[in-house]
Amino acid sequence: MSEKLLKEAFVSNLNGTSPTEIIVGLSVPPLCMLCRGLLLILYHLQHGELSYSWKSHLLMDFLLLVVPLVFGCTILSDILILVPTSIASLASILLYKIYRTRHNNIKVPLQTIIKTFRERNIDSKTIPSVTILRVFINILTTICILAVDFPLFPRHYAKTETYGTGFMDFGVGGFIFVNALVSPEVRQGHDLLNSRFPIVTKQLLSIWPLIFLGIGRLISIKATGYHEHVSEYGVHWNFFFTLAVVRLVASLILMFFPVNNSWIIAVSIGIFYQLLLETTKLKIFILSGGDSRDSRVGFLNANREGIFSLFGYVAIYMAGVQVGLYVLKKRSLVKDWIKVACFLLLSSLMLFIFFILLHIFVERASRRLANLTFCIWILVQCLFFLSFILLSDLALVFAEHLVNKGNVPCSWNLSKIPNTSGAKHSSEKKSLKDVPNTSGAKHSSEKKSLKDVLQVPDLSLIDAVARNQLLFFLQSNVITGLINMSIDTINCGTFFSLVVLLLYMFCNCSIMYWLHIKNITFKCW
Template sequence: MDLSEKELKEAFVSNLNGTTLQEVAVGSFLTPLCILNRALILILHHRAKGRLPLPFPRISHLLLDFSALVLPLVLSCTVLSDVLLQVVLSFTFVLSCALCRICRPACRRTTLSAFLDRTVHFKQVPFVTVFRVMVNVQTAISILAVDFRVFPRRYAKTEMYGTGVMDFGVGAFVLANGLVCPEARGRNVPASKMKHISKQLLSVWPLVVLGAARLVFVKTSSYQEHVTEYGVHWNFFFTLAIVRVLTSMLLVVVPARKSWLLCLLICGVYQYTLETTGLKAFIMHNEDRGKDFLHANKEGLFSIAGYVAIYMAGVQIGCYVMQPRSRVRDWLRAVFNLLMATLLLFAALCTCQTFVEPVSRRLANLPFCLWSVAQSLLFLSCIALVDLIVLFSQAASGCSFVPSAWSSKSDGRKKRDEMERLCLLQAVSRNQLLFFLLSNVLTGLTNSLVSTLSCGGSFSVCVLLTYMFINSAAVYVLHLCGMTIKCW
């Protein structure tokens, strides 16, 4: 790739203004619908067992999961992006008809109160796992898709202000890490606080190494750079590492269940500083990049404050979601509370956008933090609600288990273990960092081999599907072999 093509690619991802809050919200409904679609396919197959055998189960389950969970997401951000609302509405109608077909016999013999009093069984909260996996999957799709013309420019990261789909992806990725951190899961901080902090410092070395490797690759090749994203030398790997270390230090002092106070304090102080000092103008303008490290990487360094606040919000949500619950009724109440929190946060966001300033990923300002948390909560709540629908469908059909979903029966452990072993969601969950790393490596490789700006729509989609299938198959094979790649 020569210099002129590099400059063309940099211009292609620069000076963008994003899309509307409504379009991003509509996109959040597609993933839960995909999860429901996959579950209903498995339930209908269960009802047709004996008449509809599933040959080569390992390959069949991979192809089913890829077709149901990944393929629609690739199409929705490429060739179907202009009719996304119609896709969501049509998908909802079809799945509603399938649900009625499955659940109608059970409605006559099962009362609502009996279903709400059922006890659910799980090792991990299923919808939390699915949320984290699907954020990772959508991130993997976007980081390559953004380089193709078939990917709408309004979905890409914004330059100064605005709400792009990829902007949400960054915030959701940070919140997802906070959601399942040890503090959110109720693990006690060791008596030696310094030892705990030292352990956290050591635990982020893979992120530091990955960030350094990306930096070396970008600087020694003709790969495109978007310096207003994080800076000249900074990247998202460094941000993730610093955020994890800083939040670990803060959570040594402040209990995890009070992390919402830290979130509000950090957001408030940072936004006040932006408004009352020259910091906002300093970050937004591109002069003096070569003066020193601070000037060169001001976006990445100062946005850490916003990402720490988002991480703390994730910790608070994790503390609430991880509370012990066993009955369907309790989980339904929890989902309702998450939806109410979502509405409050969106109301606060609209107020901030009216009286303070618009959302800015570049600043990671207060509106960006509010939007990231609100949109993530909406996404999480929809997945949780779908999980409850799947649970009812299982009860109605007599299918006792769908992978990565709740189960209301304690028997059939061997069958459930086998189904989890064939589940793509569990495969990605098992090696999430590897999946993220592999996505970045293949993105760079694809850009080196393919002139992405010259590709037509159909060819671009084929490249994206091939890329995602390689990512998915790699972690799927590792999962089948029982291997977790973790060296820290």
């Protein structure tokens, strides 16, 4: 058997893992972000000013945000539960130490601190959690697309053949969901009625790079004989085509339906498509081909998975638009964002129950079909991921509130407490205002905030990747191809594989970081 066929077989006929294991894995990135922020705050409290070069910031973020994800997907996968547990324990210790440092300087009851914190204003012009969600899905996908070709990567994390839930299956749906969160329809919101045609025009202009990349990927794979999993999208189809068509179709649909009813459209498409699968021969056609022998004759037959899965991905996109409208709604108080995080988490739990019912009584989740069960599963994972990122960010903001300092990179900015009447609130405001600097320095209006002291609001890996996300994904695909053509990945040992993965991720991150500090953005639409 040729090397090409061996590599195709290596990533084929897999059944995935449990949804709960994927949830455990998705809890790692938010906890890494929390620990990073707490370490920065604690360092400043104990050692004062922190000033490093951009190379040091890159190394710090890589070690704290990327390396744990690489380890969790590889050598620590058998004891995955210990990864978030250990990081959460470290975060709790850091938060307690920050609280004790503050508590030693001023005696304020914890209940008063929490109550004051809930009334704090935060800068909601941007929602850091949405950016973090998009970036981490991109980083996790980047890790997996190369790691899957090494024995080091657990086979049950790879994409499933027909039914099941693999960690890499989430990446496909997650990309669709996060694109919907920041879509033009979400950003325009209630003003969409007067700007529907311009939005469709904008989508037409924005998807051409995806079409170009899809064609480029198709030509390069066919020309080089690179191994491919045909049952993933088909002979000629790929994810770039899927993303482009989904964005365009969704914009066309929202020309005729209110954007606030996107959830109704999502439910209608999902149920309609599932009924087609159950009551017609469509399911047999997608899984077995027109002759029930898995033939690939004709364009529709050759690309049946990629074409018909569009139904499911459009439903996911519409659901993402609805979530985006809710999350990106303007809010200013911490307590309002606590409600948002709790609502998203509760919604995730409710959908998880619905997912279990569909799994038992209707059909198992299938990435290949993009059936209703798969769509619900993607929403469960995305809502959980987003809610956990939001809760972690709020925990970081609480730590900033404890020391009465400014923001750390990739988190909210705290602002002054809103003016309200009542002596009780005035006393709470006074208690916060009188918090002294832990170093004993006199508080003044000229005192630097943590954001100013750190001098790194823009020097963060999250901001760097967020600046050029499509380029990050594209370059990772190119580097993955080059590594696969240079190395016999399926026969590599554990240590060598891990070194290659870490160097590969560091290379990807370094390029994005260098572009970021040079203020270079690749956007041609």
